[in-house]
Amino acid sequence: MSRIEDYALIGDLLTAALVGKDGSIDWLCLPHFDSGACFAALLDTEKAGHWRIAPAAGGSCTVRRYRGESLVLETDWDVADGSVRVIDFMPPRGEAADVVRIVEGRSGAVPMVGELRLRFDYGHVVPWVRRDERGLVAVAGPDSAYLVTDAPLDGRDRATFSEFTVRAGERVAFVLTWAPSHRRRPKPVDPQTALEQTEAFWGDWSGQSRVRGRYREPVQRSLVTLKGLTFAPTGGIVAAATTSLPEQIGGPRNWDYRYCWLRDATLTLQSLLAAGYTKEAAAWREWLLRAIAGNPADLQIMYGLHGSRRLPELELDWLAGYEGSKPVRIGNAAAGQLQLDVWGEVLDGLALTRKALMHGPDDSWDVQVALMEHLEGAWDQPDNGLWEMRGPRRHFTHSKVMAWVAADRMVSAVTDFGLPGPRARWAALRDTIHADVLSHAYDAQRNTFVQSYGGTGLDASLLLIGRVGFLPPEDPRVVGTVRAVQRELTQDGFVLRYRTDASDDGLPGAEGVFLACSFWLVDALHAAGDRAGAGELFERLLLLRNDVGLLSEEWDPAGQRQLGNTPQAFSHFSLVMSALQLGSSAAHRSDAPIAASSGGPGADGQALQAPLQHAVDQPAGPPAPGVQ
Numbered sequence: 001m002s003r004i005e006d007y008a009l010i011g012d013l014l015t016a017a018l019v020g021k022d023g024s025i026d027w028l029c030l031p032h033f034d035s036g037a038c039f040a041a042l043l044d045t046e047k048a049g050h051w052r053i054a055p056a057a058g059g060s061c062t063v064r065r066y067r068g069e070s071l072v073l074e075t076d077w078d079v080a081d082g083s084v085r086v087i088d089f090m091p092p093r094g095e096a097a098d099v100v101r102i103v104e105g106r107s108g109a110v111p112m113v114g115e116l117r118l119r120f121d122y123g124h125v126v127p128w129v130r131r132d133e134r135g136l137v138a139v140a141g142p143d144s145a146y147l148v149t150d151a152p153l154d155g156r157d158r159a160t161f162s163e164f165t166v167r168a169g170e171r172v173a174f175v176l177t178w179a180p181s182h183r184r185r186p187k188p189v190d191p192q193t194a195l196e197q198t199e200a201f202w203g204d205w206s207g208q209s210r211v212r213g214r215y216r217e218p219v220q221r222s223l224v225t226l227k228g229l230t231f232a233p234t235g236g237i238v239a240a241a242t243t244s245l246p247e248q249i250g251g252p253r254n255w256d257y258r259y260c261w262l263r264d265a266t267l268t269l270q271s272l273l274a275a276g277y278t279k280e281a282a283a284w285r286e287w288l289l290r291a292i293a294g295n296p297a298d299l300q301i302m303y304g305l306h307g308s309r310r311l312p313e314l315e316l317d318w319l320a321g322y323e324g325s326k327p328v329r330i331g332n333a334a335a336g337q338l339q340l341d342v343w344g345e346v347l348d349g350l351a352l353t354r355k356a357l358m359h360g361p362d363d364s365w366d367v368q369v370a371l372m373e374h375l376e377g378a379w380d381q382p383d384n385g386l387w388e389m390r391g392p393r394r395h396f397t398h399s400k401v402m403a404w405v406a407a408d409r410m411v412s413a414v415t416d417f418g419l420p421g422p423r424a425r426w427a428a429l430r431d432t433i434h435a436d437v438l439s440h441a442y443d444a445q446r447n448t449f450v451q452s453y454g455g456t457g458l459d460a461s462l463l464l465i466g467r468v469g470f471l472p473p474e475d476p477r478v479v480g481t482v483r484a485v486q487r488e489l490t491q492d493g494f495v496l497r498y499r500t501d502a503s504d505d506g507l508p509g510a511e512g513v514f515l516a517c518s519f520w521l522v523d524a525l526h527a528a529g530d531r532a533g534a535g536e537l538f539e540r541l542l543l544l545r546n547d548v549g550l551l552s553e554e555w556d557p558a559g560q561r562q563l564g565n566t567p568q569a570f571s572h573f574s575l576v577m578s579a580l581q582l583g584s585s586a587a588h589r590s591d592a593p594i595a596a597s598s599g600g601p602g603a604d605g606q607a608l609q610a611p612l613q614h615a616v617d618q619p620a621g622p623p624a625p626g627v628q
Contacts, residue, residue: 085103120141122316239258397452
């Protein structure tokens with residue numbers, strides 16, 4: 001089985017596939033990200049469905065890359081008989097969903113083998129397959145698939161094989177098309193025309209980017225990946241293309257991330273706006289407003305691609321799991337948890353778009369007021385926290401800080417934009433929450449904030465206290481927290497979300513370091529003045545990307561491998577924001593648009609370490625008043 005980092009992403013803005021270094025597509029859900037998989041070898045073995053096209057000699061590719069700033073993947077093999085390239089892509093969705101694979105001879109004469117094993121419903125359903133003059137037709141229940149190729153096809157062992165030789169200058173194309181089985185067969189795409197149109201689409205899209213500077217390549221690759229995780233009909237962005245890739249190999253922390261999290265809203269909007277993608281930012285804002293419409297008390301932390309609320313969690317017991325990591329889950333029960341920070345995330349994100357996009361009446365204001373009015377009576381409740389803990393509810397510090405953010409952004413909206421609302425009441429609530437957090441979440445002896453009231457453990461979300469404006473990033477208590485996280489919550493310099501062995505999160509086992517949290521540390525160091533330290537950590541994080549620039553959710557420092565669902569939007573959003581922060585001379589609040597420069601740490605980075613160290617050594621001092 002391939003490692004998680006061995007996979008590259010292709011997609012058509014409604015779904016995505018993962019292609020391994022061995023030339024096998026081991027994951028593809030059709031017709032949408034959250035549909036059943038027709039290739040599920042990623043979570044079992046090849047019997048659960050896959051599609052390999054590779055030299056008969058086998059083995060991993062010699063090299064692979066994306067064509068420019070696109071999702072067109074090129075995979076090259078150099079073997080004894082010559083060299084060959086496979087070009088994989090999914091054209092932006094037209095009449096139907098298409099996967100196009102073009103085998104291109106580069107030199108010599110290379111024997112090739114194709115193996116197509118379609119298994120609908122996550123490897124559970126074997127379709128009926130018949131041949132026709134263009135290739136084959138496969139049908140099972142609501143699903144049908146059509147393979148068109150000039151290559152020879154042979155059916156055996158409930159799979160379709162193709163053996164052929166490609167010579168220098170020759171091309172052999174395969175087009176796999178999905179459609180509902182009750183509809184007529186879609187018109188097949190022409191492979192070469194589809195390739196040209198797909199390259200043109202991505203070229204035009206990437207050409208809109210305002211990002212320049214030293215980190216243009218990783219930032220734009222992350223933005224292309226995020227675009228690839230976008231569900232075009234609604235503007236929603238899924239957290240990842242996969243489900244149940246483990247946070248610990250062999251462990252049970254395996255979740256379905258093919259949904260849209262509200263928590264991603266601010267990072268999504270800030271990174272897209274900074275890069276110049278106002279259309280995508282506006283579409284995400286509209287998706288957000290549609291999803292949260294209704295009773296504010298019923299706000300969920302995540303929704304389906306279309307804004308659906310019911311995401312029942314099921315276990316697929318016929319799948320063995322990635323490297324034996326069971327259970328394999330679809331759906332996500334965390335959708336029903338109480339996570340109070342999402343009210344703050346939503347209001348923070350809408351405050352950002354108000355500053356960046358709004359040029360007239362704010363049609364979302366009534367919704368924001370309703371959310372704030374609900375939060376006024378709920379902020380002091382215990383909850384499950386942003387990490388979706390399945391243990392007992394607690395008074396998580398981050399949840400309280402984000403309640404402060406909600407009140408702060410509403411006060412600013414009334415003050416700066418003249419919107420109607422009880423400014424004095426919200427300002428008083430903001431100060432009450434601020435004082436409550438300082439009284440119950442700050443450990444003066446250790447000079448650090450803690451994960452939850454009455455506890456002693458740390459949490460990576462504490463790194464966001466300066467970013468959201470709760471305290472200035474250079475405040476001694478914030479700097480002390482940054483140093484405590486570095487000291488007590490890192491592994492090989494990368495950040496854990498929290499210590500699983502010290503937090504009752506309701507689950508056995510452990511997990512890797514969380515990549516988004518490590519980027520938060522970059523931001524916190526930069527904001528506190530340690531630009532050299534921030535730049536060094538950022539460069540180390542870039543090395544964790546795979547050969548085509550993708551990041552999953554986590555990293556295993558001991559095993560030196562990626563963990564968790566992939567590619568992870570949260571990781572790529574955070575990479576973009578850290579790069580843009582490093583290109584700036586000042587820290588930015590989460591509700592403030594930032595410029596699109598992506599330079600590295602400045603020449604003065606070393607000198608800026610001194611103020612940070614000075615702040616660490618200072619006593620904590622009296623609590624700061626609430627921000628006025």
